[in-house]
Amino acid sequence: MGKQAFEASLAEGRHRDLARMAGDWSGSFRLWFTPDEPACEAPQRGRIRSVLGGRFLLHEYESRFNDEPIEGIALYGFHLDENAWQTAWVESFGTGTQLMFCAGSGDDPRLNVLGSYGDGQGGPPWGWRTRLEQPDDDTLVITMFNITPAGEEAKAVETRYRRIG
Known part of the structure; x- marks a missing residue:
């Protein structure tokens, strides 16, 4: 990645899109184990901050399951050389001790990535897709x-999420 390409991305590209998500957020967390109805709905608070000169966002959050x-x-x-969204995710509830890596095409204007995890019993891996959408500056939806x-x-x-402040 060249410095000019990164600066252009900060000014008008995917890194600018990421920067729009930085801030303090509050909202709701819903979890499904079956498609019919949520198993849990709880408040969630998060802080998303730009790190390493705008190269990445760090999202820290807290919620509850019961x-x-x-x-x-x-x-x-966003990996400029690969034209790819990338994420790494860990959680005290959902990922166990796994660090889940996900990637997706940069041709999609939304951060939309795919990863996988094992079933814990040696079976075939399951997929996990994460999509971030920001319909306006004060709303963020992570599905x-x-x-x-x-x-x-x-x-x-x-x-x-709704932006706080």
Whole structure:
């Protein structure tokens, strides 16, 4: 990545899009185990900050599943040389001890990435897709989809944030 390409991305490209998401957020977290109805709905607070000169965003958040606290960290980025969105995600609830890496095409204007995880029993991997959408400066929607080994996709998590302040 050349310095000029990165500066252009900060000014008018994907890194500018990432920078729009920086801030303090509050909203709701919903979790599905089956497609019919959410297993949980709880408040969620998050802080998204630009790190390493605007190269990445660091998203730290807190919520709950029933009485169990949830803490998570996600790193969001755009790899200019590969024209690819990239993320790394860890959480006290959903990822166990796995660091989940995800990537997606930069041709999609939204951060839309795909990763995978094991079933813990040696079976085929399951897919996990994460999509971030920012319809306006004060709204951020993070939707995560579980994908069976057969390719069936269902909404698993939805976080709807409103900017604080």
